[in-house]
Amino acid sequence: MAKVWRVFFLLLRLLAVAATLCAVVIMATSHDSTTVFGITLEAKFQHTPALVFFVVANGIAFIYSLIVLFIPSTSLLSRSIIVFDVILAMLLTAAIAAAGAMAQLGKKGNSHAGWFPICDRVPNFCDHVMGAMICGCVAVITFLLIVLYDIHQVLSPKFP
C-alpha cells in the first residue's frame, strides 16, 4: 500500500512538471493580429503584465518540480519541502487568478470602465490563453494534492 502511494506521489510530481511546462509553452506561443482601420494590431502575452506573471510563475514551478524529483525522500531537506510546496501552490494560484481576471475581461469586457472585449478580434490569442489556463489549473490542483499528501505524511509519521 505504501508503495502504491509513493508511485501516486511520483506521478503527481511528474504531472506538475508536465502541466507547468504546458502552461508556459502554450502561453509563450500565444500570438494573433487584427487590422483595425488599416492598422495592424498585435496581441501578445508580453503586452499584459498578468500574463507575463503567469509565464514566470509557471516557469519557476516547472524548474522547482524538476529539481525536487532528484531530492531523495530520505534526505533531511525532503521533510522541509512541504514549505516550498505551499509557497509554490500559492504562487501558481496567484498566477491563474491574475490571468483569469484578464481572460474574463478579454472575453466579456467591462462596459462600466469602457473596456471592450477583444476575443472576437483576436480569437487565436484567446484560445491560446484559455489552453494555457487549463494547464495552469491542472498545475494548481496537482500542487494542492501534493501539499495535502505532504500534510498527511507529516501528520502520520509512520505513513507510508
Add this chain to the structure above:
Amino acid sequence: MAKVWRVFFLLLRLLAVAATLCAVVIMATSHDSTTVFGITLEAKFQHTPALVFFVVANGIAFIYSLIVLFIPSTSLLSRSIIVFDVILAMLLTAAIAAAGAMAQLGKKGNSHAGWFPICDRVPNFCDHVMGAMICGCVAVITFLLIVLYDIHQVLSPKFP
C-alpha cells in the same frame, strides 16, 4: 517559550480576522462617479467580477478566522486545521492576484487592447481598491505565517 509562541499564534489569528474584515469593508465601500459628455458614470466594486471575488474570498476567510478562534487546541479537529489554513491561504492569494491585475489595469491601462486607465477619472474608487488590497496583502502574509507555524508544529510534535 512555548507560551510566547502560543500568544504569537493567537495574535496572528486575530490579525487575520482584522485584515480580512478591513479588506471587505474598504472594498465594499469603494464608490466614485465621474461625468463624461454630460453622462454620469459610476464606479463600484460590483461592476468588476475580480473585485467581487476579492470581497467574497476575504469574507469567507474572515468567517473562518473567527470560527477557528473558538476551536480548542487540544481537539482532534485542531490538527487537521492546517488543511483548511492552506486552502484559505490559496483562496486569499487568488483574490489579491485577481484584484491586483484589475487595479494595475485601472491605473496604467493597456494601450495594446485599447483599455484606457480609469484611475484619473475615479481616484476615490481607486484609493479604496488600493486600501483594500493593502489589507488583503496583510491577510495573505498572515495566513502564510499561520501555515508555516502549522507546519513547524506538526514537524516538531514536542513543540510547543
